Amino acid sequence: MTMRQNLIAVLSEGEIAEIDAELAHVPIPAGAAIDALKIVQAHRGWISDESLKAIAQHLGMSAAELDGIATFYTLIFRRPVGEKVILLCNSVTCWMKGCDSLQQNISDQLGIGMGETTADNAYTLLPMTCLGACDKAPVLMIGDDLHEDVDPQSVAQLFQPGAEEQ
Amino acid sequence: MSLDRPLTRNVRADRSPTDMAAYEANGGYQGLHAAMGKMAPADCLKTIQDSNLRGRGGAGFPTGMKWSFVPMDDPADAPGSNKHKYLICNADEMEPGTFKDRLLLECDPHQLIEGMILAAYTIGADVAYIFIRAEYVVATALLRKAIADCHAKGYLGTNILGTDFSLEMHVHPSAGRYICGEETALISALEGKRANPRAKPPFPQVSGLWGRPTIVNNVETLCNIHHIIERGPQWFQDLGLTSDAGTKMYGVSGRVKNPGCWELPIGTPIREILEDYAGGMEDGYKMRGFLPGGGSTDFLVEEHLDLAMDYDTIGKAGSRMGTGTMIILDDRTCPVGFVKNLVEFFSRESCGFCTPCRDGLPWSAQVLDDIECGRGLPEDMDTLARQVTFIGAMGNTHCALAPGAMEPLASGLKYFRDDFERHITEGSCHFHKEVHS
Ligand SMILES: Cc1cc2nc3c(=O)[nH]c(=O)nc-3n(C[C@H](O)[C@H](O)[C@H](O)COP(=O)(O)O)c2cc1C
Ligand code: SF4
Numbered sequence: 001m002t003m004r005q006n007l008i009a010v011l012s013e014g015e016i017a018e019i020d021a022e023l024a025h026v027p028i029p030a031g032a033a034i035d036a037l038k039i040v041q042a043h044r045g046w047i048s049d050e051s052l053k054a055i056a057q058h059l060g061m062s063a064a065e066l067d068g069i070a071t072f073y074t075l076i077f078r079r080p081v082g083e084k085v086i087l088l089c090n091s092v093t094c095w096m097k098g099c100d101s102l103q104q105n106i107s108d109q110l111g112i113g114m115g116e117t118t119a120d121n122a123y124t125l126l127p128m129t130c131l132g133a134c135d136k137a138p139v140l141m142i143g144d145d146l147h148e149d150v151d152p153q154s155v156a157q158l159f160q161p162g163a164e165e166q
Numbered sequence: 167m168s169l170d171r172p173l174t175r176n177v178r179a180d181r182s183p184t185d186m187a188a189y190e191a192n193g194g195y196q197g198l199h200a201a202m203g204k205m206a207p208a209d210c211l212k213t214i215q216d217s218n219l220r221g222r223g224g225a226g227f228p229t230g231m232k233w234s235f236v237p238m239d240d241p242a243d244a245p246g247s248n249k250h251k252y253l254i255c256n257a258d259e260m261e262p263g264t265f266k267d268r269l270l271l272e273c274d275p276h277q278l279i280e281g282m283i284l285a286a287y288t289i290g291a292d293v294a295y296i297f298i299r300a301e302y303v304v305a306t307a308l309l310r311k312a313i314a315d316c317h318a319k320g321y322l323g324t325n326i327l328g329t330d331f332s333l334e335m336h337v338h339p340s341a342g343r344y345i346c347g348e349e350t351a352l353i354s355a356l357e358g359k360r361a362n363p364r365a366k367p368p369f370p371q372v373s374g375l376w377g378r379p380t381i382v383n384n385v386e387t388l389c390n391i392h393h394i395i396e397r398g399p400q401w402f403q404d405l406g407l408t409s410d411a412g413t414k415m416y417g418v419s420g421r422v423k424n425p426g427c428w429e430l431p432i433g434t435p436i437r438e439i440l441e442d443y444a445g446g447m448e449d450g451y452k453m454r455g456f457l458p459g460g461g462s463t464d465f466l467v468e469e470h471l472d473l474a475m476d477y478d479t480i481g482k483a484g485s486r487m488g489t490g491t492m493i494i495l496d497d498r499t500c501p502v503g504f505v506k507n508l509v510e511f512f513s514r515e516s517c518g519f520c521t522p523c524r525d526g527l528p529w530s531a532q533v534l535d536d537i538e539c540g541r542g543l544p545e546d547m548d549t550l551a552r553q554v555t556f557i558g559a560m561g562n563t564h565c566a567l568a569p570g571a572m573e574p575l576a577s578g579l580k581y582f583r584d585d586f587e588r589h590i591t592e593g594s595c596h597f598h599k600e601v602h603s
């Protein structure tokens with residue numbers, strides 16, 4: 001197999017096309033490193049060692065250098081995450097308004113601690129810096145959705161089956 | 167149409183977004199029409215310089231002066247040049263306690279884009295980026311739609327409104343990390359690297375993104391531009407109550423009755439913001455102090471309530487106006503825990519490039535944790551004071567993150583020293599009582 005075929009074996013044609021579109025905007029291929037990581041993560045949920053090596057090869061950089069970039073950023077996941085990531089704000093205003101007990105509630109309900117994923121792979125719980133909604137503290141995000149003024153009662157409902165469709 | 171609250175005139179009570187039609191119906195893109203082909207870039211620059219607009223990202227650097235450093239006789243300005251100049255909007259907003267840019271982005275995306283087109287025209291930039299934190303998904307979608315609508319109208323793309331000015335604009339969601347908000351770190355992130363800040367000089371205005379002249383401005387700063395171009399510097403100066411010009415997005419969070427974000431004349435007294443707008447403290451809570459402009463500003467206290475909220479006044483009082491969004495420390499929250507939360511945040515967000523920050527902040531966080539959990543020793547007070555001196559001094563670190571981290575700690579030690587000492591003598595936190603260790 002040639003290098004190129006080798007790569008395609010790991011990255012899909014679609015992923016490669018999206019990465020190549022980003023390459024048009026940068027003077028050197030490594031300039032699209034973060035974009036490429038985000039593209040592959042959007043398709044696969046996370047960046048495995050295999051994906052990392054394939055992206056690095058495609059961008060003409062070493063896997064170690066790309067891993068240095070991948071591990072710098074909190075929203076590039078180098079371990080598998082659940083279908084939805086819960087980002088719980090633990091910055092100062094949310095802390096004053098009880099994010100610690102909120103975390104306890106979530107952990108009790110889902111049976112996971114910070115950084116862990118539920119057994120059914122539905123959720124991963126992560127701490128997050130101020131979400132820019134401090135007037136509605138405490139807040140959290142579930143996937144793309146922001147939930148404001150969360151309290152123990154309302155947080156219980158957020159994870160009930162069908163909660164997202166309501 | 168409110169002229170004394172220009173930034174929020176399209177903000178509706180339900181915070182629904184203003185689309186192209188509504189924006190234009192309310193006078194939007196008039197600034198663009200007024201300038202294109204009628205004002206030279208140098209005229210626009212002079213207008214912004216004369217307006218005395220200062221950057222709303224935290225440092226308050228005069229915007230016109232910053233722009234004036236961009237070389238204008240650059241080969242990039244020659245027709246047909248393939249060299250770029252860049253304008254970047256900093257929409258990273260991750261400073262704890264800050265929630266003002268989100269409002270502007272979600273409620274009136276076109277106001278930002280109009281300001282950016284005019285800013286790019288002024289500095290001769292042909293490529294613009296909106297670097298936005300990934301969690302702002304709603305704003306990201308709105309901005310992408312707004313950019314597409316501008317292309318359809320001929321406000322973006324090649325030969326804007328029939329002139330020889332062309333501009334491409336991209337929305338670039340971040341991959342996380344607070345340090346990406348520091349402008350040179352932001353440029354590193356846009357280049358696909360780890361977001362380490364860069365040494366200055368060279369300043370980005372001369373050598374920024376891909377080594378080309380680059381201006382980075384905050385969302386709120388750029389939202390002001392089209393209003394100033396349209397109505398002139400004098401109008402803008404007259405909006406302010408003190409020597410600072412314009413309005414400011416002020417915010418209050420914590421145990422107040424009505425936390426929120428409001429556009430008010432710059433220089434509005436702190437007491438007015440806290441009492442008339444934020445509704446005063448929640449019942450059963452008293453204010454002990456507050457950070458005037460986000461997590462990296464020094465505490466102020468009761469005696470400062472009648473000060474005008476502007477850059478110079480707050481600076482003279484020993485703090486910074488920062489982002490203008492205040493965080494209130496109430497009498498039922500532990501000041502040690504409050505400061506510990508902030509220092510832990512900065513410690514976690516250190517980019518790791520320089521030693522005082524990478525190694526010093528975790529040490530500070532550890533000492534604060536010891537004190538908060540009842541394991542503190544009397545000599546810890548001296549340790550903290552020394553850390554403030556070493557880590558807090560500008561010039562000891564590669565960027566302003568670490569000195570910023572020391573601001574709430576230094577002033578916390580000054581105003582709430584008794585609380586720190588009581589933790590140490592009692593071996594517990596008198597706000598929690600239970601000993602955690
Ligand atoms: C650690 C750190 C984080 C910052 N984060 C932001 C931010 O999220 N948004 C912002 O506009 N400025 C931020 N700044 C300030 C920027 O470096 C820069 O000064 C600002 O974007 C310039 O815009 P202005 O001149 O319009 O204020 C940060 C600075 C530091 C040191
Ligand atoms: S002060 Fe901190 S964030 Fe800034 S360059 Fe040094 S290590 Fe990085």
Ligand code: FES
Pocket residue numbers: 089090091092093094095129130131132133134137138139262263264
């Ligand atoms: S502190 Fe939680 S949203 Fe700002």
